[in-house]
Amino acid sequence: MEEKMQELKKRLREIYDIHSALSVLSWDQNTYMPPAGTEARGRQMSTLGRVAHEKLTDPALGQLLEDLSSYEKSLPYESDEASLIRVTRREYEQAVRVPSDFIANFYNHTAQVYQAWVEARAEDDFAKVAPLLEKTLEFSREYAGYFPGYEHIADPLIDRMDYGMKASAIQSLFSELRKQLVPLVEEVTSRPSVDDSCLLQHYPKDKQLEFGMNVSRKLGLDFTRARQDLAPHPFMTKFAHGDVRITTRVKENDLGEALFSTIHETGHALYELGIDPSLEGTPLHGGTSSAVHESQSRLWENIVGRSRGFWNHFFPQLKEMFPSQLGNVTLDEFYRAINRVQRSLIRTEADELTYNLHVIIRFDLELAMLEGNLAVKDLPDAWRSRYQSDLGISSPDDKNGVLQDIHWFMDYIGGVFQGYTLGNILSCQFYEAALKAHPEIPEQIEQGEFGTLHGWLKENIYRHGSKFTSEELVQRATGSTLTIEPYIRYLRKKYSELYLT
């Protein structure tokens, strides 16, 4: 069995090395690649994607997993080796349903659609990317078709990112959440609006980046194993246990843009950097699901990064870096500004209360597209009309509308957006559990100390990588299943204090 485990690990290491190379190619396309490189980049990714998929679906790997199954049963469920066999089997069984040609073609397609999206967004020209997006929709429906017997056509796509979740369960969760959020948003936005003009002054790019990196470092990001670059859309990607990349974008007339996206991506990076290094080169060395990943980015961005305690520590430093902009601003004014609730157009810039309404719009629209009830050509109008009905505003252009988010333009349609709201929900569950174990955390945050919180998250979430499913992990870490109560409690408390007292 020792020999078979070695053989399994050797095969997996190769597959994940190729996946890491793919991530480098994709990162480069998103950060530095000249536009004329697009066509060849698609081909390169397609070739590597095919090789990796062929290696993952090699019948010899299937045989190996079968040979190892009694060994697996002899081991504790949570042991590294049992988990490795179990999770590899899940990935193998998923992968063998999808032809290598399909995978290769889709990689090629995503490189082209990404570039078209960059241009379409810059030129506010949805028509430029629409034919490619139609193709993406076809790919997405075809992907689902490889998993017959699904309840909803989105389910196989959701399963890819949030194993075990179904559209129906998410819909009922979202409907409950909506019921709680809408009146709260109504109540808060009926109050006098908060002044956030202090954020909307001129903040030079270099200084913004420097401050963001300082915060990131303080939160625990190790820049000998990570770096930050600029990209049209902030993201995190990992090439190795010792090499994680985050990106941000800067608006010189809006301090919040780079700052909070840096904290958000730092949260993702801390998760990946916190995984047990012995799991490297296997499917276990990565966050377990989109939902848990977003729980970490949103936890650091919002629960920590938009808390009063956090700025109790950082605001003096921020003022020192931007004395002319913030010299006359009080901590309270700043705290209110970064938590201003408003019905707005851009998801990534939305406040915590309205954020999920943005997500739910996207989730509903992608389901409608997958079901065949919404054509790509009608998407911009559908977008506008949902923003109007759900948020009471709507974008006259598409670049601040349907073109604002990268996701549909770099992956399948379906499977990604639910993770943000599930992540918001989980972030509060995890944070409550951490506080229960370490009630001193809020005080430490006020002192700029994040080690206890980081340590708890690492111990209970990060180090396990993908050994456990979302569901198992949440149960282990919090003693409960996914539930919206802590999240609603958190929002109610924070925004009542801010707006309703």
Add this chain to the structure above:
Amino acid sequence: MEEKMQELKKRLREIYDIHSALSVLSWDQNTYMPPAGTEARGRQMSTLGRVAHEKLTDPALGQLLEDLSSYEKSLPYESDEASLIRVTRREYEQAVRVPSDFIANFYNHTAQVYQAWVEARAEDDFAKVAPLLEKTLEFSREYAGYFPGYEHIADPLIDRMDYGMKASAIQSLFSELRKQLVPLVEEVTSRPSVDDSCLLQHYPKDKQLEFGMNVSRKLGLDFTRARQDLAPHPFMTKFAHGDVRITTRVKENDLGEALFSTIHETGHALYELGIDPSLEGTPLHGGTSSAVHESQSRLWENIVGRSRGFWNHFFPQLKEMFPSQLGNVTLDEFYRAINRVQRSLIRTEADELTYNLHVIIRFDLELAMLEGNLAVKDLPDAWRSRYQSDLGISSPDDKNGVLQDIHWFMDYIGGVFQGYTLGNILSCQFYEAALKAHPEIPEQIEQGEFGTLHGWLKENIYRHGSKFTSEELVQRATGSTLTIEPYIRYLRKKYSELYLT
């Protein structure tokens, strides 16, 4: 045959896609990768290197080449298809001699040795990299061993980079060159030294980079298909016909460093960007040899970039960008400063007259190492003693000595350095041929117009990629074989005017 050609092209496209991915991984390691990524990067490159090598040595590819050989004979030698079959066969026959395991291990090794070199150079600690360099020497000797029957152990390594060249031929060429150069250097350096202090003032990094990019653009580099980043050692690499990268490094107290390295790498990039795009995804889409590649970088850097005419056009712009540094400097003073001949320590900063002496030292030392006549541990002393005897100076430290160049620390020992001097020689042959066809070129350069020269080079050299060997290409473009006369003529004329009149 049509079908077999398609099959051949399909296989080659895959192989070159993987090679391009390897180039991205290597570029990233040289530019942005955090040091902790080294170990995994080596593994990733090793995995891709193995896959590419297995695909290239697939017996089915050999069979295809055999099946195509009568078709090849039916085609004109210089046709794209005949060239493709011929050059692929050469690469195939070379590759099948080398085991995939060897290739995979060597890729892994180079990623580690590169990182160790970066650190060793920064810390001036040769011992830190010496054990890895010993391993490189073993790899290099082992590589040669796969080609029994060579005349000199360096020949298989030279053949890899400069197909058809042998150590013996290079040695006799270098000895002839030395005979001509040494007295010229003696003569020139016996004259009063030139004042180049105008270059050694403070020049802010950003402005240096901006000026270099402007020059590069003016020379014809298309920045929609290329970009420049910073790296510890300037280099050029290509990922696709539409995606070529150059790097530079900046010294804020030396204007020449970034400027001339940018022009040098621009020359390499113009070559790669000028190859017929229909050759992409095949072994024909790349410069034909190290020598011809260096002929282009050195032609643009020196014959063009260090000429009086070139600065006739650019000096006013340079003065405008750096008025406080250059306001009182005349064009003649500047021209003399950038052509100051001096016995110096650093190859990449050496003037045209002494440059080849630096190369010959390296070539001799690598031959001695490969022959087993020089141990790695004795290399720093051997380096110093050769600098003392050949150039009359020697570096007290290793970072400006044996650790200055990247080459032995990122590839085999042997096969690379001769290309620089062969390139210098060829640059003058090519330039003379271009002038014969277009005597107006020098006047155009004075006007900042480079299109005619660029056009001639593209027509006679660039577009062919690797269709022709160095020897064939030189014959076609200049009507003669490689010869040092034009080079000696050029140096004599330029440096007599500068120093001896």
